[in-house]
Amino acid sequence: MRSRLRLTLSILGITIALLISPPAIWAQPPVNGAIFTADTTCARVNGNLFAAKTDVFVNGGPQHPGSAGLPDGSYYIQVTDPSGANVLGTSVGSAIPEPVTVVNGAFTSCIRLWDAVFQGTVPGYADTPNAGGEYKIWVSNVLTFDNNVTKTDNFKVFSAPPPPGLITGLKFYDANVNGQLDSGETGIAGWQFTLWSQSDPGGFPPQTDTSDVNGLVSLFVATGTYGLCEVIPQAAPIWVPTTQTFFTGIIVPPSPPTFHFGNVCLGSGGGLTLGFWSNKNGQGLVTAGDLCGLNSLNLVNATGAAFDPVAGCPSPTSAAITTGKTNLRNWLLSATATNMAYMLSAQYAAMFLNVQHGFVDPNAVVYAPGTGLSSPGGVPGFATITDVMAAAGNSLASFPKTTTAGPARSLQEALKNALDKANNNQNFVQGQACDVNYSVTEPSCISAP
Numbered sequence: 533m534r535s536r537l538r539l540t541l542s543i544l545g546i547t548i549a550l551l552i553s554p555p556a557i558w559a560q561p562p563v564n565g566a567i568f569t570a571d572t573t574c575a576r577v578n579g580n581l582f583a584a585k586t587d588v589f590v591n592g593g594p595q596h597p598g599s600a601g602l603p604d605g606s607y608y609i610q611v612t613d614p615s616g617a618n619v620l621g622t623s624v625g626s627a628i629p630e631p632v633t634v635v636n637g638a639f640t641s642c643i644r645l646w647d648a649v650f651q652g653t654v655p656g657y658a659d660t661p662n663a664g665g666e667y668k669i670w671v672s673n674v675l676t677f678d679n680n681v682t683k684t685d686n687f688k689v690f691s692a693p694p695p696p697g698l699i700t701g702l703k704f705y706d707a708n709v710n711g712q713l714d715s716g717e718t719g720i721a722g723w724q725f726t727l728w729s730q731s732d733p734g735g736f737p738p739q740t741d742t743s744d745v746n747g748l749v750s751l752f753v754a755t756g757t758y759g760l761c762e763v764i765p766q767a768a769p770i771w772v773p774t775t776q777t778f779f780t781g782i783i784v785p786p787s788p789p790t791f792h793f794g795n796v797c798l799g800s801g802g803g804l805t806l807g808f809w810s811n812k813n814g815q816g817l818v819t820a821g822d823l824c825g826l827n828s829l830n831l832v833n834a835t836g837a838a839f840d841p842v843a844g845c846p847s848p849t850s851a852a853i854t855t856g857k858t859n860l861r862n863w864l865l866s867a868t869a870t871n872m873a874y875m876l877s878a879q880y881a882a883m884f885l886n887v888q889h890g891f892v893d894p895n896a897v898v899y900a901p902g903t904g905l906s907s908p909g910g911v912p913g914f915a916t917i918t919d920v921m922a923a924a925g926n927s928l929a930s931f932p933k934t935t936t937a938g939p940a941r942s943l944q945e946a947l948k949n950a951l952d953k954a955n956n957n958q959n960f961v962q963g964q965a966c967d968v969n970y971s972v973t974e975p976s977c978i979s980a981p
Contacts, residue, residue, distance in 0.1 A: 565602035565637060566721060567592035567671050568745045569687045574642035580687035580744060581752070585657065588645040588687060590669060593638035601637020602683070606630035607671050609648050611657040614666045614686060621649035621657025624675045632671055645669065665689050685744070690752075697784025699791075700750040701725050701760055703743045705965040706774040706794035709897050710909025713792050719747020720795070722968040724763035728978050730780065731757040738978060748790075758782045761977035762793045769966040770798040770958075772899055774911045778977060798899055801960030802891040806882050810864040814885070815857050820848050822888055823856040829884060830925050831877040834870065836933030839863055839877065872934040872944045873927075879951035880924040886955065887917065894918045899959040902946030914961065920950050 569580045570589040582588050590609070594601040608630055610622035623629050631648040633640045646656045660667050665688045672682035703723040704713045723743040729736035736756070740763065743749045761778035764771055775794040782788050808814040824845035831839040841863065842848050842856030860881070867878035886892040894917045897907050903923060905915035915923075924947045927940065934941035953959035 564600035566745050567683045582689045586646045589642050591642040602634045607632035610670045612668050613660045626650045697753045698787040701791045703747040703793050709907040711774045711911045721745045725749045763974045763977050767969040767971045796961045797966035798959050799962045800957035801896050803955040803957045805955050806864050810861045830928040832873050832932040834874050872941045876944045876948040882955050883951050897961045898954050900950035
C-alpha cells in the first residue's frame, strides 16, 4: 500500500514539475520573417528616422521576396532602449495584450506603435535614455520576449532638428553580377555597415548599423568628412562583393547620394566531382561521344603528354569504348598537382562531363579569382563555366607541363581551383540572396585603404 502511495506521489510530482517547467521540446520554434517601422502612410522609412514618437508605425512580413513570413497568429509588442535593458512601453497587461495579428505571413494591418503599448495604464512609451534618440521594437509570440521567438527593429526619434547631413548606404543583391543596381534587384536586410569620421575621429567614434528590410541604412551626421564601409560576413554562406566595399572622403553637408554596395552569395550549381566520374555510376553515364569530346580538350598527363582516352573517333568500337572508360577512370584517380596542367586537365574533364550530361548550365556564373576573367556584366573575378573551360583549354594547349613556379602555373592553379570548387558545388553565384550570418567576429572594414 505504501509503495503504491509513493508511486502515485512521485508521478504527481513529475506532472507538477512539467507543468511548471515545460521540457525544451515544447519550446516555440524560431520566428521567421521580419518587422519594420513605417510612417503614417505605412510606407517604408529611409533609415527608421522619425520626428516624433507618435509618428512610428509597425508592419511586417517576409524578409525577401519568396521567403518565409512571420508565423500566423497573435503577437505581443514592446519598446525598449537599444540595449533592451529598459522597457519603455509594453502591450503585456493591457486591454489588448496581443495587438499584432499575422495572416499568411504578414501583418493584417500596419499599427501605430504609440497606440499598441502602454506605460502602466498610460498609452505610449517613455523617452529612451539613449543619447542618440534610439529605440528598439520587440514583436513576440511569448510575453517574455525570448530571443528565439522575437523579431526586433531599431528606430530613432529626433525631438530637435537632426544634424545637417544624412549618409545612406544601400546593400543590394547583384543577381546578374554587373556591379550595378538594376531594376528588379532587391535589397539585403540585416547587413552591417560602419561609419567613421575622417575629420573628427576623436569626437565621433565609429558607428555600426544594420540595413533594414529594403537593404537601407541611414545615419544623420554633423558637418565633417566621413567614411562608410560594409562589413562582409565571414561565416557561411560565402559572400563576395561585386562593387567597391568602402567609400571615403564623404563631405557633409550637403547630404551625399546613396552609396550602393553589391554582393552575391555562392553555393551549388549541379556539379559532380572527379570521384563521381571515376566510380561506376559516373562510368555508366560516359558515352562514346563523351570520350571523343575529351580527346579534343588538350588534356595532358603527369609528364605533359597528350591524354586521349579513346581510339577510333568519331566511331570507336565497343572494345575501344570499354578501354576508353578504364583509361579515363585511371587517369582521373591518378591526377596530382605536381604537374599543375595534369590537375587542371582532370578538373576540366569532370566539368566537361557535367555540362555534357546537363548537370551544370554552361552559362552559369562562378567565382573565379586569379583567372583574369570577368563576368558577362564585366565584374572581374567572376566568369561563366564556358569561359573558364575555354581558358583552361587554351592554357593547356600552350603549357602542357607546369611543374615549376611561374605565371603559367599560377594561372592554371587559379583555373583548376575555379573548376574544382564548381565540381564540388561551392562557387556558383546563387539566383537570390542567401541568409546573412554574422555568427563570427568580423574584421573591421575601417582598415580598408
